[in-house]
Amino acid sequence: MSVGRKRSFDKSEALDKAMRLFWENGYSGTSVSDLTEQLGINKPSLYAAFGNKEKLFQSALERYMACYAAPLLEQLTIDDEKPLAQRIHHYMNNIIELVSDTASPKGCLFVKSSCEAGGTGVPEEVTQALQSMGLATQQVLITLFDKEQRLGRLPATAEPKVMADYLMSVLYGISVLARQGRPKQELNSIIEMTINTLSLQLDDTEVVPVAG
Numbered sequence: 001m002s003v004g005r006k007r008s009f010d011k012s013e014a015l016d017k018a019m020r021l022f023w024e025n026g027y028s029g030t031s032v033s034d035l036t037e038q039l040g041i042n043k044p045s046l047y048a049a050f051g052n053k054e055k056l057f058q059s060a061l062e063r064y065m066a067c068y069a070a071p072l073l074e075q076l077t078i079d080d081e082k083p084l085a086q087r088i089h090h091y092m093n094n095i096i097e098l099v100s101d102t103a104s105p106k107g108c109l110f111v112k113s114s115c116e117a118g119g120t121g122v123p124e125e126v127t128q129a130l131q132s133m134g135l136a137t138q139q140v141l142i143t144l145f146d147k148e149q150r151l152g153r154l155p156a157t158a159e160p161k162v163m164a165d166y167l168m169s170v171l172y173g174i175s176v177l178a179r180q181g182r183p184k185q186e187l188n189s190i191i192e193m194t195i196n197t198l199s200l201q202l203d204d205t206e207v208v209p210v211a212g
Contacts, residue, residue, distance in 0.1 A: 011049055014039045018050075019060035024105040026112055027057055028121030057113075058129050064109045065133060068098055073137065077144050084148050085195050088167070092191045095171055099178035100187065107179030110134075111172050138164050163198055170194050 021038050022030050032053055036046055050056035076091040099108050110133065117127040141164035148154045174187055 014041070014049065015056075015059060015063055018056055019063050019109065020105060022057055022060050023064070023107075023109040023112070027116055027126060028119065030057075054123050054126055057126060061109065061113065061129065061133070069108075069110060069137070072098070073140055077140060080147070084153055085198075088195055088198070089191055092171070092174075092194065093188065096174060096178070096184055096187045096191075099175045100184045106181070108175040111175040112179065114172070115176075134168075138168060141167060166198070167194065 017038050018035055021034060025034070030053075032043060032046070035053070035056065036043055039046065041049070046056070050059060072091060072094045075094070076087050080087075095108075098104075099106060110130070113122075113126075114130050114134065116122050117130045138161075142160045145154065145158065145160035145163045149156070149158050149160060154160075170190065174190060177187060
């Protein structure tokens with residue numbers, strides 16, 4: 001009787017499992033033992049496939065950003081024929097759907113991890129990776145608002161960086177509230193206030209294209 005072939009290790013599947021474990025428990029709340037148990041491998045195999053815990057976390061975070069965050073951000077920036085307010089509304093609504101999805105851990109892995117960053121349980125390289133990702137997102141939003149300003153859709157007095165920081169701050173807060181169990185209906189009410197706040201700069205202001 002022949003012995004059945006052992007199922008090969010699926011690195012992509014294992015990375016997804018690690019991502020969801022970090023998403024649920026955070027970096028410091030996830031031990032190497034938790035990871036080996038969830039992934040169904042021993043420590044030598046874990047280290048051989050992913051390196052140490054820090055490198056596995058960074059890979060899991062990159063996967064999260066590529067699979068969840070980046071596609072939503074791309075929708076906000078590429079379809080520039082629609083009004084900015086409409087795009088922001090759609091973007092924020094999608095974020096709320098993501099952080100409230102009952103099929104996934106609540107909240108946002110990036111935000112949850114950012115709240116841990118700088119603590120004694122989080123290595124410096126992890127903190128730096130989070131900071132770099134945050135700055136990359138900020139730059140995408142700054143570029144978006146700057147482009148809208150140059151097209152005359154925002155007043156010359158608008159400050160793209162401030163607007164980007166404000167929007168990111170609101171989204172961070174939404175993620176925290178979602179993780180605390182706030183219903184989507186309450187989170188959705190924040191969208192209108194955010195759009196109104198960003199649009200206050202348009203009130204009684206003549207919008208003209210910015211030269212340059």
